[in-house]
Amino acid sequence: MTDLSGGYEGEYPIVVEGLRNAFGEHVIHEDLSLRVRKGEVIGVVGGSGTGKSVLMRSIIGLQHPTAGRVEVLGHDMLQPHEEAGIDIRSRWGVLFQGGALFSTLTVGENVEVPLKQFYPEIAPDLRSEIARFKVRLSGLPEEAAYKYPSELSGGMKKRAGLARALALDPELLFLDEPTAGLDPIGAAAFDSLTRELKETLGLTVFLITHDLDTLYAICDRVAVIADRQVIAVGTIPELLALDHPWIQEYFNGPRGRAALAAKGDPEVESAMDSTGKTGA
Numbered sequence: 422m423t424d425l426s427g428g429y430e431g432e433y434p435i436v437v438e439g440l441r442n443a444f445g446e447h448v449i450h451e452d453l454s455l456r457v458r459k460g461e462v463i464g465v466v467g468g469s470g471t472g473k474s475v476l477m478r479s480i481i482g483l484q485h486p487t488a489g490r491v492e493v494l495g496h497d498m499l500q501p502h503e504e505a506g507i508d509i510r511s512r513w514g515v516l517f518q519g520g521a522l523f524s525t526l527t528v529g530e531n532v533e534v535p536l537k538q539f540y541p542e543i544a545p546d547l548r549s550e551i552a553r554f555k556v557r558l559s560g561l562p563e564e565a566a567y568k569y570p571s572e573l574s575g576g577m578k579k580r581a582g583l584a585r586a587l588a589l590d591p592e593l594l595f596l597d598e599p600t601a602g603l604d605p606i607g608a609a610a611f612d613s614l615t616r617e618l619k620e621t622l623g624l625t626v627f628l629i630t631h632d633l634d635t636l637y638a639i640c641d642r643v644a645v646i647a648d649r650q651v652i653a654v655g656t657i658p659e660l661l662a663l664d665h666p667w668i669q670e671y672f673n674g675p676r677g678r679a680a681l682a683a684k685g686d687p688e689v690e691s692a693m694d695s696t697g698k699t700g701a
């Protein structure tokens with residue numbers, strides 16, 4: 422892996438080394454490594470089926486790799502039966518693709534699920550108050566806490582999923598394609614919310630996305646998955662300086678340029694120009 426932005430001496434709440442994942446003969450990851458810095462929003466990109474979700478699932482212990490090391494907040498995730506492995510799950514929140522809300526529970530009750538699971542000693546009144554607070558924190562009106570997922574728009578469902586991901590005041594937030602299916606205004610609003618929450622709550626955010634606008638708007642660094650590995654991780658200008666065909670096509674193609682035009686970042690523009698490609 423090429424880590425393009427060196428000089429960091431802080432903590433790495435997520436460390437993946439030499440990861441291998443395979444389903445039968447189908448090898449998804451081979452010797453994949455990635456270090457996520459404390460307090461960053463790291464965007465994870467790659468073509469469809471390159472294993473972004475499988476990587477996320479390996480980090481949070483839902484997928485058992487066939488080789489490698491996964492360390493989250495100092496805990497070895499490949500020892501899932503340790504007592505510590507159970508506690509560690511309360512220190513992150515996950516927004517799965519599609520929200521993954523329980524359809525028979527209201528939004529508030531959905532948010533209460535992890536609270537009940539990890540803090541059964543919290544009294545029901547307080548638990549419901551915490552849930553309503555998380556609903557508001559996610560940008561929903563408090564009344565949304567009493568609605569069922571089927572009564573919500575796509576954007577509201579994402580926010581409800583986010584409220585549940587934030588239920589336990591996590592240190593890490595995992596977002597799997599949070600803006601997929603949202604209209605551009607809804608997607609931009611969700612991006613701003615993610616950035617705002619990251620700043621105010623001091624979160625480290627692992628964000629899988631295909632959305633170039635999101636990458637430009639809120640990611641500190643981007644990790645690119647191709648050829649079964651993280652082939653590079655860095656800021657967008659750093660990635661643009663690489664001559665990898667997928668990276669150039671992705672960031673310097675027409676959609677990449679349109680996303681940049683919307684953002685208007687002179688540093689990235691000059692990196693694009695220095696590649697000498699028009700992207701047209």
Ligand SMILES: Nc1ncnc2c1ncn2[C@@H]1O[C@H](COP(=O)(O)OP(=O)(O)OP(=O)(O)O)[C@@H](O)[C@H]1O
Nearest residue numbers: 444449467468469470471472473474475476629631
């Ligand atoms: N449980 C599973 N059993 C068998 N194959 C799986 C399983 N989960 C994922 N895969 C395969 O692993 C590959 C990577 O899947 P993954 O969902 O991680 O891709 P992705 O990069 O997130 O794709 P997309 O951008 O389309 O969401 C795919 O070929 C998928 O079919």
